[in-house]
Amino acid sequence: MVYPKKNRLIHWFFHHYILRIVGSNFHEVKFDEIAVTDDKAVLLLANHFSWWDGFLMYYLNHKLFGKKFHVMVIENTVRRVSFFKHMGAFSVNKNSRDVLQSINYAAKLLEDPQNLVLIFPQGKLYSNFVDQVHFEKGIWRIIEQAQENFRLVFSATFIQYLKHKKPTATVYLKSIDGNSAYQNIDELAKAYQQHYDSSKQSETEIIL
Secondary structure, eight states: OOOOOOOHHHHHHHHHHHHHHHHHHOSEEEEOOOOOOSSSEEEEEEOOOSTTHHHHHHHHIIIIIOOEEEEEEEHHHHHHSGGGGGGTEEEEOTTSTHHHHHHHHHHHHTTSTTEEEEEOTTOSOOOTTOSOOOOOTHHHHHHHHHTTSEEEEEEEEEEEOTTSSSOEEEEEEEEOSOGGGOSSHHHHHHHHHHHHHHHHHHHHTOOO
16 A cells, blocks of 8 residues: 655645646636535545546645545556655555555544545546446445544536636535434435536536
């Protein structure tokens, strides 16, 4: 397993790099204003559809949550893009015993109210407008271990150009009241699917 690595200089450089490329490549990044508290960590569940996903969620954390950013990333990706670990990335390998280590580490991070942990439950890239959002089972193990230490937030992002040369990214957010709202992975996946469907419907009803 690859753990995050602290280096202030590298982090400072890529922090500004990420904010700059998001700002220069998108016409706008819009997101819902939801309540943010200091007393609990955030577990952010997001759809995974592009190279931009992690950068957009990092930007969102900077603008809205203000937490220490962490993201679970496929191990091959973390090893291939070395600076990811300096921006809070830790690895997961579904085909290895290390997967339990990754789950335990994610749950441990959620014990600190200063942290945000981003996870893409789909586990791999899918179309931005896919109908069904598949959930890998590992996310439920993290939630069970972390218990009541965090705030659960659903994120569904859609990108459109419409009348602009650059795309607009719209991030639909939903904060969940109580981590015990769901009894199993199926209930969690169903609730996220409802949020995703509602967000996609809103995106297709945009009037210029």
